[in-house]
Amino acid sequence: MAGLSEASEAARDRGQPRHPDHGDHAEQDVVCIPPAVAADLTELQVLRRLRSGPRGLLEDQAHHRLMACGENVLATVEPPSWSRRLGRALRDPFTLVLCFLAVISAANGARQGTAVIAVLVAVSCALRMAGESRADQDAAALRDIACGTATVVRRTVDGSAPTAREVPLGELVPGDLVRLTAGDLVPADLRLLRSVGLTVDQAPLTGESAPVPKQAGSDPQSRGDRRPALLDQPQLCFLGSRVAAGTATAVVVATGRGTHLATAHRHLERGRRATAFDRTTRSVARLLIRFMLASLTLVLAAGTLLGGRGWELVPFAIAVAVGLTPEMLPVVVTTVLARGVAELRRRRVVVKRQRSLYDLGAMDVLCVDKTGTLTGDRLTVHSTLDPQGRSDPRVLRWAATNSLVCLQLGDPPVLDSLDQALLEAADQLEPFPATATAGLQVIPFDPVRRLATAVVRGSGRPGGHTLVVKGGVEDVLDRCTRLTVSDGGNGDSNDTLPLDADQRTRIHRLVRRQAADGQRLLAVAVAHGPARGLRYTERDEHDLTLVGLVGFRDEPEPSAGDAVAALRANGVTVKVITGDHPETAVRACTDVGIRPGRPVLAPDLDRLDDAALARLAATTTLFARATPAHKARIVRALRSTGRTVGFLGDGANDIAALRAADLGICPHTAVDAAREHADILLTGSDLAAVSRSLPTARRSLAGIGNYLRTTLSANVGNVITMLAAGAFLPFLPMLPAQVLVQNLCFDAAQLSLAFDRPLTTGAHRPGPLDARGLARYALCFGLVNAAADLATFAVLGHLAHGLSAPRTQVLFHTGWFTENLITQAVTIHILRSPGGRPRLPAPWPVRAGNGALVAVGLLLPLTPPGRSLGMGALPLAYYPLLTAILGGYVLALFAARAIRRRRGGAVRRRPQITQR
Numbered sequence: 001m002a003g004l005s006e007a008s009e010a011a012r013d014r015g016q017p018r019h020p021d022h023g024d025h026a027e028q029d030v031v032c033i034p035p036a037v038a039a040d041l042t043e044l045q046v047l048r049r050l051r052s053g054p055r056g057l058l059e060d061q062a063h064h065r066l067m068a069c070g071e072n073v074l075a076t077v078e079p080p081s082w083s084r085r086l087g088r089a090l091r092d093p094f095t096l097v098l099c100f101l102a103v104i105s106a107a108n109g110a111r112q113g114t115a116v117i118a119v120l121v122a123v124s125c126a127l128r129m130a131g132e133s134r135a136d137q138d139a140a141a142l143r144d145i146a147c148g149t150a151t152v153v154r155r156t157v158d159g160s161a162p163t164a165r166e167v168p169l170g171e172l173v174p175g176d177l178v179r180l181t182a183g184d185l186v187p188a189d190l191r192l193l194r195s196v197g198l199t200v201d202q203a204p205l206t207g208e209s210a211p212v213p214k215q216a217g218s219d220p221q222s223r224g225d226r227r228p229a230l231l232d233q234p235q236l237c238f239l240g241s242r243v244a245a246g247t248a249t250a251v252v253v254a255t256g257r258g259t260h261l262a263t264a265h266r267h268l269e270r271g272r273r274a275t276a277f278d279r280t281t282r283s284v285a286r287l288l289i290r291f292m293l294a295s296l297t298l299v300l301a302a303g304t305l306l307g308g309r310g311w312e313l314v315p316f317a318i319a320v321a322v323g324l325t326p327e328m329l330p331v332v333v334t335t336v337l338a339r340g341v342a343e344l345r346r347r348r349v350v351v352k353r354q355r356s357l358y359d360l361g362a363m364d365v366l367c368v369d370k371t372g373t374l375t376g377d378r379l380t381v382h383s384t385l386d387p388q389g390r391s392d393p394r395v396l397r398w399a400a401t402n403s404l405v406c407l408q409l410g411d412p413p414v415l416d417s418l419d420q421a422l423l424e425a426a427d428q429l430e431p432f433p434a435t436a437t438a439g440l441q442v443i444p445f446d447p448v449r450r451l452a453t454a455v456v457r458g459s460g461r462p463g464g465h466t467l468v469v470k471g472g473v474e475d476v477l478d479r480c481t482r483l484t485v486s487d488g489g490n491g492d493s494n495d496t497l498p499l500d501a502d503q504r505t506r507i508h509r510l511v512r513r514q515a516a517d518g519q520r521l522l523a524v525a526v527a528h529g530p531a532r533g534l535r536y537t538e539r540d541e542h543d544l545t546l547v548g549l550v551g552f553r554d555e556p557e558p559s560a561g562d563a564v565a566a567l568r569a570n571g572v573t574v575k576v577i578t579g580d581h582p583e584t585a586v587r588a589c590t591d592v593g594i595r596p597g598r599p600v601l602a603p604d605l606d607r608l609d610d611a612a613l614a615r616l617a618a619t620t621t622l623f624a625r626a627t628p629a630h631k632a633r634i635v636r637a638l639r640s641t642g643r644t645v646g647f648l649g650d651g652a653n654d655i656a657a658l659r660a661a662d663l664g665i666c667p668h669t670a671v672d673a674a675r676e677h678a679d680i681l682l683t684g685s686d687l688a689a690v691s692r693s694l695p696t697a698r699r700s701l702a703g704i705g706n707y708l709r710t711t712l713s714a715n716v717g718n719v720i721t722m723l724a725a726g727a728f729l730p731f732l733p734m735l736p737a738q739v740l741v742q743n744l745c746f747d748a749a750q751l752s753l754a755f756d757r758p759l760t761t762g763a764h765r766p767g768p769l770d771a772r773g774l775a776r777y778a779l780c781f782g783l784v785n786a787a788a789d790l791a792t793f794a795v796l797g798h799l800a801h802g803l804s805a806p807r808t809q810v811l812f813h814t815g816w817f818t819e820n821l822i823t824q825a826v827t828i829h830i831l832r833s834p835g836g837r838p839r840l841p842a843p844w845p846v847r848a849g850n851g852a853l854v855a856v857g858l859l860l861p862l863t864p865p866g867r868s869l870g871m872g873a874l875p876l877a878y879y880p881l882l883t884a885i886l887g888g889y890v891l892a893l894f895a896a897r898a899i900r901r902r903r904g905g906a907v908r909r910r911p912q913i914t915q916r
């Protein structure tokens, strides 16, 4: 393995696809075949050009090719350059507004103001770039953990038998033979050599959500004149897509940068849905821009109308508008989320993208599948019943035959937990199902058909073929026209009866009884017929004879009950969306303390339009018999009602829903493609891991909320004060440079909120930030803040009696600067916890930040930099009066907070609909 990575590093270092000094010369000539070229070649031509064959490459050959062609990674995964990062930081809406203000300020000749804005832009960009670079490094490390493997067929030496083994995706080379099965990520660009019932989801490449059929053996000549588009070529599969159903063997034609995905400059991340995080960022940005424009207009209008001043007010108004911008927002968000992500990583929960932590914190609905989430996915066969409900071992024999043939002929063999349980149970049967040895073909299980079919020879009538079908009860019954009549397994009666309406009703009653007992059920049916040369397809699954039912026990996951209770206590509603029978799912729900209510059958949803589905989904807890498309549609419907929806699932049938949700969560044991599309990967028991991660995510959410609330309250307060002061002061209440320096101090202190650990339970539970709630909050506490400022002006006016005009100005500017910084520290200290008991002491960075703010407020005016900013020493009589004002301010803050709490304000009630 060391050799391989050295080789690939060497290839990467050179940045060249090939190197003349390394390895076997023949291997040097093997390069990727562009998929467009591969489309026009026959299978044989492709294999020849790749110097490969149906027995796969030698390990040695693969090693040399890896050196020559480089790793199978996308170029887009490389982190962006610093210049691109700078470009991105400058394109940020807040930064753009600052730059715009700097230009106006410079045009007005306000050099000091321009300089301070420039410093703010530089600091904000630098911090943001550093934060993003760190996040990218984290993400790259996480990608390595999260990326999957591929099943490759290789030989150790010439002449040895080919063996299949898992290799990391990065180590695939052109010419490698790979095997695909449902749920696998297509690991490179491939030419199919063999396929059975293969359909591939190419949504990341084409945006088309329906899986497309793919098929080996369609050589160019045999396809006639109509040439399909490259991505529609049936014999090619492309990196970035995934297998929805079926199995295949294929040869790798292009890897890494040679693939269609890389050349088309597409990225898997592109086209992702906007999550709660995106919605919040957008609505908060809109709010801030509105605030800023309003403050600019109001300051100018008030100054002109009341004070008779005109253009000279522009620099001041700009400084006020800049003061309103929480420039540190990107930095605070990055820091808070990075800390949360690191904390979860220590607990072995991998958050693939930082912003997903916000979505986890904001999540208020969690949709889960059943098996492996509510239950332990440790299945055992509990009953085998004939259609009359009597115990009959022959049912198990047929079911196990199906599983065994699926295992033997599957390419590669797929065994899910139902098959495993069947084979374990059949192990005790005497004799073991012998028919399995004569397996001819399989039509593999897929979650839409909900059937798996095996074709065997020699049972039923001599020389004939038998289709053995097992699957969801309704799905099998729909294809049955007869049922067997057994004698309770005592004899060998093979009589059959037509399956009339009465019989169907009786069977459904039996199924409901078994399912209500918590059993997972499979129906088993057969069809005997003469031997034939043609391959069997899904169209042959009809006119079956029902053999009976197999019931499985799947015990509840021990930790699921507590996890459900913890999630509920944290305000997260758990909904179950399963492909299983409704009664089985009802029992699984009640076992872990979920009240399922009346289950909704997913096929019934097809009749509903999106609005009606959204209403139904809001009040339904359990959806059964859901296909992958249903799961995704239900998730989208829930999101349309303004809920932040997470989806937890592990199968290929869960991928559409994982992508549709605000947050896709996967256990690490999930199929590769599900893991690739998930935002969060869990280790350990799934639901319990989610409920344990929630407090960390909620803390991050609360941290960001606290920053925005305190900053905006203080800033709105300042604007109100400036407007009021404009009415009666003959001079500016604070000079533009002073406003900007004060703002810089606020920002630095508020950065400490990134290190806070706010309470997040009970009444302190944070919801996703909504712009309207935030605006109301900022106005309420901004008014309180402004009241303290105006009281300060009154005191300063009293102290200014008899002073010259310039000294009065210095007194006002310094007095307000000092009071403003101290009230800001008080605001952070009090508003960081929404109130009620118990209160958490502030951690040291918050205390240090606040302490520094008070110190600067008191001491800066006395220093030379303070004097150069136009400030000076304050009369001693000011300080006791200031203390009294601060005392009043603290009381007013507490009172305002209590009133908001009593009215059930934004702090306690989670907003149902966030602004979009």
Ligand SMILES: Nc1ncnc2c1ncn2[C@@H]1O[C@H](COP(=O)(O)OP(=O)(O)OP(=O)(O)O)[C@@H](O)[C@H]1O
Binding pocket: 369, 370, 371, 372, 416, 418, 419, 445, 447, 450, 451, 452, 470, 471, 472, 473, 521, 522, 577, 578, 579, 580, 581, 626, 651, 653
């Ligand atoms: N290997 C199999 N062979 C035949 N039928 C199967 C097989 N696996 C599952 N089924 C049938 O398909 C139905 C749906 O199973 P599937 O695993 O697709 O649903 P799911 O949504 O993942 O369920 P869960 O919520 O329990 O995880 C099952 O109830 C069963 O009837």
Ligand SMILES: [Mg+2]
Binding pocket: 369, 370, 371, 650, 651
């Ligand atoms: Mg499942």
